[in-house]
Amino acid sequence: MSTAVARRVELLNKRFENASPLEILKGSVAEFPGKIALVSSFGTESAVLLHLLAEVDPATPxxxxxxxxxxxxxxxxxxxxxxxxxxxxxxxxxxxxAAVAARDPRGVLWTQNPDACCILRKVEPLERALAPYEAWFTGRKAFQATSRNALPLFEAEGGRVKINPILRWTKADLEDYFTEHDLPRHPLEADGYLSIGCMPCTSRVEVGEDARAGRWRGSDKIECGIHLPAGQRPALAET
Ligand code: SF4
Structure with missing residues (x-):
């Protein structure tokens, strides 16, 4: 990890310790002018962070x-x-x-090796897409999973700053925001899909289950790899 990035993250965490999501977004866009992007799945809760970003600067990538x-x-x-x-x-x-043709020519890699499929279809494309940026926003929330409980607002990762502006918002905060701003819902949410990723690896969630229980159901996999720390991430293939 770059010491300079780690030091910057430490200072940012102190500076924004008590800031609102909007203040974190505004401050971060100003901190990394032209060098920051938001990564969105356009899933069930994505509209909140996207709306906040649009308030700050709708031209942010x-x-x-x-x-x-x-x-x-x-x-x-x-x-x-x-x-x-x-x-x-x-x-x-x-x-x-070319990588898909070489490594998943029949499009069924997800059935045999979902980690390799996520590397091919998510981790590698994201790495390429983030190459021009020094920082990026995610939509992760602490309440989503125990593995997300202890996350900081700002993280140093792969030489970049990773920012979680709505980390501390609760499900109720998100619901209130949807209502207050009359935001449209993902069309599959009403059908029982509470966390939505790729079609083959997403299923409906039953009452009482965690929102992410429908992701990679029946396997130990809980993350696609884009949020795993560099040391825990399967190695990227050489393409
Ligand atoms: S979520 Fe499933 S289909 Fe999508 S990239 Fe990962 S393994 Fe492949």
């Missing part, structure tokens, strides 16, 4: 990983929110076609 395995509803929701919020720099990023 937004990276959307189009894995080739998404629900059509997610892509239509992306288009709906982009237009509604006036976002002008939403960039849909696909996996490298």
């Amino acid at each position: 937004v990276v959307f990983l189009d894995t080739g395995k998404l629900f059509g509803e997610t892509k239509r929701y992306r288009d709906q929110l982009t237009k509604l919020l006036g976002l002008t720099a939403v960039n849909s990023v696909a996996p490298d076609p």
Whole structure:
């Protein structure tokens, strides 16, 4: 880890310790002018962070990983929110076609090795998409999973600063924000999909289950890899 980035993160965590999500977004966009992006899945809660970003600067780049395995509803929701919020720099990023042809020619890698599939379709494209930036926003919340409980607002990762502006908001805070700003819902949410990723690896959630219980159901996998610390991430393939 770069010492300079680690030191910067330490200072940012102190400076924004008691800041609101909007203040964190505003301050971060000013801290990294032209060098910051937001990564969004356009999932069930994404509209909140996207709306906040649009309040700060709708021209801030937004990276959307189009894995080739998404629900059509997610892509239509992306288009709906982009237009509604006036976002002008939403960039849909696909996996490298040559790498897909070489490593997943039949499109069934997810059935055999989901970690390798996530590397190919999410981790590597994200790494490429973030290359021009010094910092990026995520939509992670502490309440989503025990593995996210202890996250800081700012993290040093891979030579970049990773920022979690709505980390401390509760589910109720998000619901209130949706209502207050009359934001549209992901079309699959009402059908029982509370956390939405790729179609083959997402299932409905039963009453009483965690929101993320429907992701990679039946396996130990809980993260796609883009949020795993560098040391715990499977090695990127050479392409
Ligand atoms: S979530 Fe499933 S289909 Fe999507 S990249 Fe990961 S393993 Fe592949």
